[in-house]
Amino acid sequence: MKVIDLRSDTVTRPTDEMRAAMAAAEVGDDVYGEDPTVNRLEEESAMMTGHEAGLFVTSGTQGNAVALLTHCSRGDGAVLGSDSHIYIYEGGGLSALGGILPLVAEDSGGIIQPDRVASWCRPSNVHFAPARLLCVENTHNRAGGVAVSPEDFRATVSAARDGGLLVHLDGARIFNASAAWGVDVKEFTGVVDSVQFCLSKGLGAPVGSMLCGSAEFISRARHWRKRLGGGLRQAGVLAAAGLIAIRKMTGRLSEDHDNAARLSSMLLAEGVDVESVSKPTNMVYVRLGPDGPDAPELSRRCTDRGVLFGAVSERRFRLVTHFGVTTEEVDLAGRTIIEELKAS
Ligand SMILES: Cc1ncc(COP(=O)(O)O)c(C=O)c1O
Known part of the structure; x- marks a missing residue:
């Protein structure tokens, strides 16, 4: 039975071209800065995102x-x-590793509103942990994979700047955001102090992410990467796949968005409660009514028929499209889900 895996875009496997490039990669010791393939990937990533320097990280x-x-x-x-x-x-890593206090603000629509950022920019006072950084996420996973618009993104970043904060972008899927809005990725990445984007997920590399920022920032980040055990040696075998990810795979993400839109329409046409998202990308979140199977049960039944997806809660589940799933398979998955819902 052919498995149609819609659990996440993290299930993508490296393409044949990536595997060939990995086998042929020129390598050296990257902790000494001597891996030419990693160096190329870091330079190209920095250029693409509008920053001075890049750093290859494990995830x-x-x-x-x-x-x-x-x-x-x-x-x-x-x-x-x-x-x-x-x-x-992320396991509370910022507090566990860095003693950093999360200053939490609502972002259920995909972005923290500027006035909420401003409210955390308080005057210096011994009672307060000094706010230093704003983190934003685009596309926003829990907000339905929404691509935040360049305008809304800039408004929130400006509020942070006005309040004296630095800005980090968790851009795990930032190329999905730029594809959805039809803009150069620098519209988002070029206005922040640092950006992390994933080479794995929709871009298909087996391992790795890039962190980009100023040369000074990246040289300090390199030290932190080493402390965290992320200094790899002949990492060019991984970077070779990353180069193909950024050169070739960023340009095809709208196919995944089209497939997700197709899946949404199929389910909506049958009265299924698909969550509406202002600018959808490759994710479809669905809510189940009080009758019929709950999300884990529906997922089990569909898994038995070769259609995999994850329950997010008892009555909510998520479908994610990626290059490992064709339009025909998306149609088959949609039909399977509808049949199982009707069978109950
Ligand atoms: C928005 C976002 N940021 C960061 C990550 C973490 O990436 P990794 O799984 O490579 O650690 C993910 C993973 O799904 C994500 O969705």
């Missing part, structure tokens, strides 16, 4: 942790969205 979580540790000192505050990946899904 999105490591890239975000390195950024926070580099920007903040112990006891500093970082303004974080209450639904953000950094706050919810």
Whole structure:
């Protein structure tokens, strides 16, 4: 049975071209700065995002942790969205590793509103942890994969700047945001102090993320990466896949968005409660009514028929499109879900 895996875009496998490039990669010791393939990936990533320098890191979580540790000192505050990946899904790394206090603000629509950022920019006072950094996320995973618009993004970044904060972008899927809005990625990445984006996920590399920022920031970040055990040796075998990810895979993400829109329409046409998102990308969140199977049960039944997706809660589930799933498979998945809902 062919499996249609809609659990996440993290399930993508490296393309044949990536595997060939990995096998042929020119390598050296990257901790000595001598891996030419890593160096090329870092330079190209910096150029694409409008920054001076880049750093290859093992994962999105490591890239975000390195950024926070580099920007903040112990006891500093970082303004974080209450639904953000950094706050919810990264093991509390900022507090565990950096003694950084999360200053939490609502971001259920995908971005913290400027007035909420401003309210955390308080005058210096011994009672307060000094706010140092704002973290934003685009596309925003828990907000339905919404792509925040360049205008809304800039308004929030400006509020942070006015309040004297630095800004870090968790851009795990920032190329999905630029594809959705049809703008150069620098519209987002070029206005922040640092950005982390994932080479894995929709871009298909097997491992790795990039952290970009000023040359001075990246040289301090390199030190933090080493402290966290992220200094790799002949990492060019991984960077070779990353180069293909940024050169070739960023341009095809709108196909995944089209497939997600198709899936949404199919489900909506059958009266299924698909969550509406102002600018959707490759994620579809669905709510189930009080009757019929709950999300874990529906997921089990569909898994038995080769359609995989994850329950987010008892009555909510998520479908994620990516290059490992064709339009025909998306149609089959949609039909399977509808049949299982009707069967109950
Ligand atoms: C928005 C966001 N940020 C960061 C990450 C972390 O990436 P990684 O799984 O590579 O640590 C993810 C992973 O899904 C994510 O969705």
